[in-house]
Amino acid sequence: MTQGQLHGRHALVTGGSRGIGVAIAKRLVGEGALVTILGRNSTRAEQVAKTIGAAGFVSADVADRDGLTAAIRAAEDDHGGVSILVNNAGAAESAPFLKAPPEQFQRMLSVNLESVVTACHAVLPGMIAAGTGRIVNIASTAGLKGYRYVSAYVAAKHAVVGLTKALALETAETGVTVNAVCPGFADTDLVRESVARIQEKTGRSEAEIVAEMVSDNPQKRLIDPQEVADCVVWLTGDGARSFTGQSLAVAGGEVM
Secondary structure (H helix, E strand, O other): OOOOOOOOOEEEEEOOOOHHHHHHHHHHHHOOOEEEEEEOOHHHHHHHHHHHOOOEEEEOOOOOHHHHHHHHHHHHHHHOOOOEEEEOOOOOOOEOHHHOOHHHHHHHHHHHHHHHHHHHHHHHHHHHHHOOEEEEEEOOHHHOOOOOOEHHHHHHHHHHHHHHHHHHHHOOOOOEEEEEEEEOOEOOHHHHHHHHHHHHHHOOOHHHHHHHHOOOOOOOOOEOHHHHHHHHHHHHOHHHOOOOOOEEEEOOOOOO
């Protein structure tokens, strides 16, 4: 059996127990990384970790700064310093801007941006001391363009892209790279649940709803989570050591 390119490296994936996070974690395991799944639901995180052969799991609400830091420290106690951090956890809420209360902006910034800040604060000192590290922030095409009715989410994801660029510059001489991956609408359970809710409210067919979702994607399809995972794995490998501060759109040409 050959060893993968990430053999022995400790990778931590936030939001690793659902959707794109599972796909990323599974690919990292396949490349030989010691993967820690971080999820809010400990039962789900444990089940996913066992199913994909991850090294372990920890549980935290990423919006809880102290809880997230403690979970990362627990993972490091078990498997050593984190050398690959994938900030995948996130959430989206929709509302027209004039009906979006300040609390919605606060929630979106807390989950989508502040969690990235907290996790990076936790692992960066160790990466810099080791002279190597990979941080990949899962943003969204909403971090590269605007969308109607999700202004708080768009603002938060744009902030993640900006943070990625700033951190990449600050760490450029340390052996650490920081990049973002920006998927379009992906074929995940969360998207399918959203489609089902829209069906229930409107009576429209699944095909009609999905077609509207992907209308801005020139390929007219939902993104396979595996495509996002493949991009992440490449960014974490040695071949991407000169690639930092970038935001890769995995979106069928929606953003060019």
